[in-house]
Amino acid sequence: xxxxxxxxxxxxxxxxxxxxxxxxxxxxxxxxxxxxxxxxxxxxxxxxxxxxxxxxxxxxxxxxxxxxxxxxxxxxxxxxxxxxxxxxxxxxxxxxxxxxxxxxxxxxxxxxxxxxxxxxxxxxxxxxxxxxxxxxxxxxxxxxxxxxxxxxxxxxxxxxxxxxxxxxxxxxxxxxxxxxxxxxxxxxxxxxxxxxxxxx
Amino acid sequence: xxxxxxxxxxxxxxxxxxxxxxxxxxxxxxxxxxxxxxxxxxxxxxxxxxxxxxxxxxxxxxxxxxxxxxxxxxxxxxxxxxxxxxxxxxxxxxxxxxxxxxxxxxxxxxxxxxxxxxxxxxxxxxxxxxxxxxxxxxxxxxxxxxxxxxxxxxxxxxxxxxxxxxxxxxxxxxxxxxxxxxxxxxxxxxxxxxxxxxxxxxxxxxxxxxxxxxxxxxxxxxxxxxxxxxxxxxxxxxxxxxxxxxxxxxxxxxxxxxxxxxxxxxxxxxxxxxxxxxxxxxxxxxxxxxxxxxxxxxxxxxxxxxxxxxxxxxxxxxxxxxxxxxxxxxxxxxxxxxxxxxxxxxxxxxxxxxxxxxxxxxxxxxxxxxxxxxxxxxxxxxxxxxxxxxxxxxxxxxxxxxxxxxxxxxxxxxxxxxxxxxxxxxxxxxxxxxxxxxxxxxxxxxxxxxxxxxxxxxxxxxxxxxxxxxxxxxxxxxxxxxxxxxxxxxxxxxxxxxxxxxxxxxxxxxxxxxxxxxxxxxxxxxxxxx
Numbered sequence: 001x002x003x004x005x006x007x008x009x010x011x012x013x014x015x016x017x018x019x020x021x022x023x024x025x026x027x028x029x030x031x032x033x034x035x036x037x038x039x040x041x042x043x044x045x046x047x048x049x050x051x052x053x054x055x056x057x058x059x060x061x062x063x064x065x066x067x068x069x070x071x072x073x074x075x076x077x078x079x080x081x082x083x084x085x086x087x088x089x090x091x092x093x094x095x096x097x098x099x100x101x102x103x104x105x106x107x108x109x110x111x112x113x114x115x116x117x118x119x120x121x122x123x124x125x126x127x128x129x130x131x132x133x134x135x136x137x138x139x140x141x142x143x144x145x146x147x148x149x150x151x152x153x154x155x156x157x158x159x160x161x162x163x164x165x166x167x168x169x170x171x172x173x174x175x176x177x178x179x180x181x182x183x184x185x186x187x188x189x190x191x192x193x194x195x196x197x198x199x200x
Numbered sequence: 201x202x203x204x205x206x207x208x209x210x211x212x213x214x215x216x217x218x219x220x221x222x223x224x225x226x227x228x229x230x231x232x233x234x235x236x237x238x239x240x241x242x243x244x245x246x247x248x249x250x251x252x253x254x255x256x257x258x259x260x261x262x263x264x265x266x267x268x269x270x271x272x273x274x275x276x277x278x279x280x281x282x283x284x285x286x287x288x289x290x291x292x293x294x295x296x297x298x299x300x301x302x303x304x305x306x307x308x309x310x311x312x313x314x315x316x317x318x319x320x321x322x323x324x325x326x327x328x329x330x331x332x333x334x335x336x337x338x339x340x341x342x343x344x345x346x347x348x349x350x351x352x353x354x355x356x357x358x359x360x361x362x363x364x365x366x367x368x369x370x371x372x373x374x375x376x377x378x379x380x381x382x383x384x385x386x387x388x389x390x391x392x393x394x395x396x397x398x399x400x401x402x403x404x405x406x407x408x409x410x411x412x413x414x415x416x417x418x419x420x421x422x423x424x425x426x427x428x429x430x431x432x433x434x435x436x437x438x439x440x441x442x443x444x445x446x447x448x449x450x451x452x453x454x455x456x457x458x459x460x461x462x463x464x465x466x467x468x469x470x471x472x473x474x475x476x477x478x479x480x481x482x483x484x485x486x487x488x489x490x491x492x493x494x495x496x497x498x499x500x501x502x503x504x505x506x507x508x509x510x511x512x513x514x515x516x517x518x519x520x521x522x523x524x525x526x527x528x529x530x531x532x533x534x535x536x537x538x539x540x541x542x543x544x545x546x547x548x549x550x551x552x553x554x555x556x557x558x559x560x561x562x563x564x565x566x567x568x569x570x571x572x573x574x575x576x577x578x579x580x581x582x583x584x585x586x587x588x589x590x591x592x593x594x595x596x597x598x599x600x601x602x603x604x605x606x607x608x609x610x611x612x613x614x615x616x617x618x619x620x621x622x623x624x625x626x627x628x629x630x631x632x633x634x635x636x637x638x639x640x641x642x643x644x645x646x647x648x649x650x651x652x653x654x655x656x657x658x659x660x661x662x663x664x665x666x667x668x669x670x671x672x673x674x675x676x677x678x679x680x681x682x683x684x685x686x687x688x689x690x691x692x693x694x695x696x697x698x699x700x701x702x703x704x705x706x707x708x709x710x711x712x713x714x715x716x717x718x719x720x721x722x723x724x725x726x727x728x729x730x
Contacts, residue, residue, distance in 0.1 A: 011302045011377040018369040018403050026407035029441055033415075033426060036437045044432065118424040128432030135424035135433075139415070 009173050016177040020184050023147075027188050030140050034195060037136065041129025048126075048133035049199035051116065056107045057197035060100050061189065067096030068186045071155075071179045081169040083162060090159045090175075093182065097152030104145050108138075137196050144192060147185045154178050202608065202705040219304035222706060224311050225290030226606065232286065233675070235277045235318060240668060242270040247630075247664040250657040253649050260647040264333035265348070267645055269325060271336025272353060276360045277318050279591045280449055283456035284402070285314070285367060287598050288395045290606060292371060294699045294706065295389045297380025297715050302373040310366035317360035324352035335645060337446070340427040340438040344419045351420050354413040361406045361413075364452075368402030371395055380698075382717035389697050389721040390479050394459025397483040401448045401455075405491060409445035412438070439501055443494035451490040453587060454554075455483055457594030458525055461547045464601050465529050467695040468544035469536030472722040475528040482521035489518040499570045508567050515565035522558055526551060541693065542616035546597035549624060553589025557582055560635060575645075578638025584631045593623075596674060603678060604692050608705040609685030615677035622670030629663025697721050 038045045074089035115122035116134055123131045158178050161167045167175050203222045208214045215223055246266050249257050258266065293301055301307050325331045328349040334342055343350050375396050379388070388396075415438075418424055425431030427438045466473045473479065495503055495511040503511075529551055538544070560582040564573045573579060604610050637656040642649060649657055691700040702711060 008302065008377055011373050014376055015303060015306075015369055015373045018372055022365050022369070022403055022407045025404055026411050029408040029411040029444070032444075033437055033441065036434060036440070037426065037432070040434060041432055118422040123431075128430065131425045131431040132433050135426050135431075139418065139424065139426075143411075 007171070007173070012173045012177065013180075016180055020180060023181075023184055023188075027140070027143070030136070030143070031191070031195075034136050034140070037129070037132045038199075041127075041132065044127045044129025045133050045199055047200075048130040049196060051111075051114075052137070052197050052200075053107060053110070054197050056103055057193055060103050061193050063096050063100050063103065064186045064189050067093045067100070068183055070096065071182045075172065075176050075179050078162070078167060078172045078175060079169060083165075083168075086167075086175075087159065087162055090155055090162060094152055094155045094159065097148055097155065100148055101145060101152070104141065104148075140192060141196070144185065144188055147188070151178075151182050151185055154181065201708055202703065203708045204608070204705050205708075207708075217308075219300070219308050220708060221289050221293050221301050221304065221307060222606075222710075224307050225286050225288075227311055228281070228285040228289060228314065231315060231318065232278055232282060235273055238322075239270055239273040239278060240671065242266050242273070244664055244668055246270065247661040249647070250649060251661055253651060253654055253657075255648075261330070261333065263647045264335075264645075265325075265331035268332050268335050268353075269321075272321060272332070272357065274587075275336055275449075275453075276357050277314075277321065279453040279587050281314065281360070281364060281367070282453075282591065282595050283460060283598065284371070284395055284398055284452070285311075286595075287391075287460060287602060288367070288371060288398075288456060291602065291699055292392055292395050293374060293378065294702070294710050295392050295697055295721075296375060296378060296383055297698055297711065297717065298374065298378035299710050299714075300378075301370050302377055303370050306366055306370055310363040310370070313359055313363035313366065317356045317358075317363060320356035320359060321353060324349040324356060327352065337442060338413070338416055339442075340416070340419070340435050343416055344427070351417050354416050358410050358413045361410045364402050365406045365410075368399035368406070371399040372403065375399075380714050380717055384717075386477065386480070387717055387720050388480075390462040390473065390476070390483075391456070391459035393480040394455050394462070394483050397487040398452050398455045398459075401452050401487050401491065405445045405448040408441060409449075412441040412445070415441075436498070436501060436503070439498050440495065443497045447494035447497065448487075448491045450586070451486055453591045455486055457550065457591040457598075459483070460594050460598035460601070461529065461550050462525075463695075463697065464543050464547040464597055465532050466722045466724075467601075467693050467697075468539045468541055468547075469533050470539070470694065470724055471532060471536040472720075472724055473528070474531035474534075475524070476720065476722070478524050479528050482524040485521040486518065489514065489521065493518050496565055496570075499567060500574045512565055512567050516562065519558060519562055519565075522554075526555055526558075541600075542613050542620065543597050543601035543693070545617070545620050546593050546600060549620070550590060550593040550597060553585055553593060553627070557585030557587075557590055560585060573638060575643055576638035577634040577642045577644055580644050581631045581634030581638055584634070589627060589631070599678070601693070602699075603681070604688035605699055605704045605706070607682055607685075608688050609681050610688045610692060611677055611681035611685055615673050619670045619674035619677065622666050622673060624670075626663045626666025626668070626670055630660045630667055631663075633660040633663065696724060 070089045070093040074086045074093065077086040077089055111117065112120075117123075118135055118138060123134060155178060158167065158175050161174065203220055206214070207218070215227060218224065245258060246263065249263060289301070289307065293299065330348045332348050332350045332353040333346060334350060338350065338354055343354075375388075375392060415426060419427060426433045427435045429435065462473060462479055493511060493514045495507055496515045499508050499512075560578070564570050564579065564582060600611075600616060633656050637653050637660075638644075640653070642653045642656070688704045690703050692704075693700070698715060699706070701715070
């Protein structure tokens with residue numbers, strides 16, 4: 001490494017975009033599985049989808065879309081030099097992430113309560129395709145939930161870095177990249193919602 | 201001061217905390233050499249078993265573990281990461297006139313991922329209920345039902361995948377951002393083009409195997425049923441997911457090998473490469489087409505005739521860019537002033553063995569013939585011609601070519617020639633016999649064999665001994681050279697790409713001053729602009 005540390009903003013952003021491509025492919029594999037399984041069992045997927053709570057799904061969509069707005073606004077705020085506003089907006093993004101996860105926890109525990117989980121009693125006697133539907137539901141929303149958790153922690157770190165002045169108007173690529181990640185996780189949810197909640 | 205000189209507190213610690221791309225390349229080389237020999241040993245034991253048709257030396261269950269772990273180690277820990285991680289790390293930044301990769305710390309992290317993955321894979325051999333016995337493909341439903349240590353092994357492959365992704369991401373960014381002034385895309389050495397194409401495959405398809413392997417673990421622990429027909433799942437989907445990664449992965453293995461050979465041939469032919477752009481874009485074409493041929497592994501698995509037809513056609517098409525390279529290498533030799541140095545000999549052997557591997561690949565890509573050849577020794581022979589005869593020999597060619605630059609020492613060429621003779625003879629005795637036995641119907645992965653295959657198995661096992669003897673001479677010679685070889689000058693082979701214009705071994709910062717590039721990479725006659 002050269003003695004004088006240099007920052008390559010464009011390089012950092014290329015790296016981030018490449019990472020986002022890998023995330024797309026990670027979920028892409030699961031979307032392929034979903035497509036293949038649904039083509040095999042269109043009827044069962046339709047019926048199983050009715051079990052999902054559309055209200056909670058739509059509420060979570062609203063929460064995530066709002067959080068993306070906060071994240072984007074935080075980047076603009078720090079670009080314009082208003083640290084306090086940026087801190088508030090990052091804080092609100094974290095709050096939205098936490099609300100999403102809380103909502104998800106309620107939803108999952110309801111399912112568990114009804115015996116709907118992999119190998120659970122409710123799925124033992126249901127038509128074969130429904131087990132696959134719920135298997136994919138838990139895996140895909142679970143993986144997505146993990147990404148929300150990671151993103152929420154990431155924004156927690158960004159909050160600290162902002163507060164300590166490590167992210168500034170002239171040096172904000174970290175926050176911008178975090179925002180990109182958050183938007184991607186948001187976009188993936190936009191696809192998960194119709195595939196699971198609106199399939200009925 | 202060279203990168204090998206003592207830095208900081210010195211010792212091993214200064215190596216495993218170094219973010220210098222050259223040191224990381226050497227770290228990979230050390231670990232991979234050990235893993236390679238582990239894989240070789242397992243292969244030798246498998247061959248020993250076939251000295252006798254029935255029970256001999258190892259039990260059937262051990263034999264299953266042997267071919268599984270041989271495959272896992274060789275594929276996930278040697279041929280996939282081999283050339284990019286060792287020579288890509290060491291030489292790609294130098295070849296584009298950079299001081300390091302774009303994300304040096306990420307580079308070190310990917311080495312740690314690699315070592316962790318390798319450690320977990322080795323652990324899976326000894327911990328729990330025995331070594332995995334599924335074959336390296338981890339096909340369901342057996343991989344879900346077997347009591348052996350599959351979860352740990354597939355998790356190891358997952359971690360190795362992360363290492364591969366991080367390396368690819370780093371290389372793409374480096375090539376986009378850190379080329380020296382004047383180093384346009386069409387002035388990049390072709391090894392860099394190859395690394396660039398490979399990096400894209402690494403980034404785009406590795407996540408798919410990642411999620412597939414996670415699914416195997418989830419199925420084992422929670423019995424979700426996505427691949428289980430009794431719950432409405434489909435085991436064929438697993439095969440699709442597996443090969444969507446693992447077929448492009450064979451191009452992760454071969455494209456950088458082609459890139460290394462493309463560096464070696466012009467140097468020892470003293471001639472500019474023939475068809476620079478054709479070779480550069482054929483790397484991209486291989487990366488693109490290679491990503492859409494995966495289902496040719498599944499012709500006998502019950503895919504539809506239409507799918508079979510389409511994938512067979514695409515398989516034939518992907519041979520075209522590979523053939524373009526072979527023709528261009530051959531044309532480069534035409535009217536060249538050829539010096540048959542050991543590196544050149546290995547590079548040309550690569551071209552020959554890869555051609556055999558490629559042509560056998562065309563044969564089994566045909567739908568009807570595939571039914572006969574599928575899951576026989578033919579496939580094993582074909583695969584080893586491409587991966588060992590191809591990538592393996594190219595790896596050794598690259599090692600012989602760049603060794604003086606990496607370590608600042610010359611090796612004795614005579615043992616290297618002897619090693620070549622042993623390896624080439626042993627290799628063909630071993631794997632050509634596989635092709636013949638496979639065409640005659642010897643199924644792969646069988647513990648016992650029928651009497652009519654016995655002679656073939658004896659010839660193959662004899663070949664494996666020659667091959668290993670050759671490998672020992674090759675590595676022994678280089679290890680001796682590390683200690684006792686005479687000092688290498690900056691440019692022992694008369695190469696003209698950037699690495700030959702800096703001292704051997706390279707200084708820590710590679711270039712005292714970043715060079716300004718004014719010509720193409722292979723202009724041996726400076727009066728003719730390239």
